[in-house]
Amino acid sequence: MAKYLSHPTLADQFFRDQGSARGSGELSTILNRVTLAGRMIANAVLRAGLEGKLGRTGDVNVQGEEVKKLDAISNEIFEEVFDGIPVVAGLASEEREEVHVYARDATRGKYVLLHDPLDGSGNLDVNGSVGTIFSIYRRLDPEQPATLADFLRRGSEQVAAGYLLYGPATLFVYTCGGPVHGFTLDRSVGAFFLTHPQIQIPSGGGTYAVNEANERLWDERTRAVVRTFREGRTVCGRRGARYVGALVADFHRTLMQGGIYMYPGEVERPAGKLRLLYEAAPLALIARQAGGHASDGSRAILDVAATSLHQRTPLFLGARADVAEAERLLWAERPD
Ligand code: FBP
Secondary structure (H helix, E strand, O other): OOOOOOOOOEHHHHHHHHHOOOOOOHHHHHHHHHHHHHHHHHHHHHHOOOOOOOOEEEEEOOOOOEEEHHHHHHHHHHHHHHHOOOOEEEEEEOOOOOOEEOOOOOOOOOEEEEEEEEEOHHHHHHOOOEEEEEEEEEOOOOOOOOOHHHOOOEHHHOOEEEEEEEOOOEEEEEEOOOOOEEEEEEOOOOEEEEEEOOOOOOOOOOEEEOOHHHHHHOOHHHHHHHHHHHOOOOOOOOOEEOOOOOHHHHHHHHHHHOEEEEEOOOOOOOOOOOEHHHHHHHHHHHHHHOOEEEEOOOOEHHHOEOOOOOOEOOEEEEEHHHHHHHHHHHOOOOOO
């Protein structure tokens, strides 16, 4: 057992070892840059109250949502961190209407990265957990300059995806299409160490997470689904209720303990609130690789081909049996 190292396995060495079969090492470089951006955002979140960076910028983003100061700062951190390396040709962000293509030699940059730089930012001013979600694709034609087509993809084409969770500890969870691995930040040395290798979603137990205050917005089928989970009448058995209000935090609990996260469509907003490309699809890849599933209520999230950058989707995400039960209830002959 190491005497001084927090844990024997450092994230950057782990990425290289895992990627050695792939050879190029470019994906490892990108993942290391994501953890760098994550450490910078974790620090910005930690110090925001001390540096007057809580609250709003006064702007409204493409989503029609008020932008928090830390939303803008986190997005700028990503743009700066990835500007310095040639392997990423461009970024797409919840906070930017258009894709951000780096003005340099177009034949470099085999990859593009999509991200929600600060998910759950409504929690910031109350010191709640928040997160970052990222998704990486190989470009369609690296010989050509990056275009919107490189970003409008099907989730099953992702070469890597994951998230950072800024909670009591800062965690980094990712997959490159194989197992899901989790790392914990040792702030004293600024390094991530492997603490959760080969994560699998437990098949039983856990929680159901949904904003039940939205019940008035749902159709009867959706109300029946949530009522069945609330009353413990699903085929999976009883689930406790938890709702943090940050997708990353609610999903991480589901990944570790089991159950389901739901953000259903609404009568007036059938696609719901969450975005396909940089919220649902990356977490859907994590869920699948951890033995779980993600659905929009009828289709697997990973099968949905994006047609616009900020398109929304209903989301049922978590243990395979729980998501299947939600789908069954949504399409049952008549709501009970
Ligand atoms: P952003 O904060 O990045 O816009 O993410 C959307 C989100 O905050 C999720 O993290 C969270 O699960 C959900 O919205 C909460 O929505 P609501 O407040 O309507 O329950």
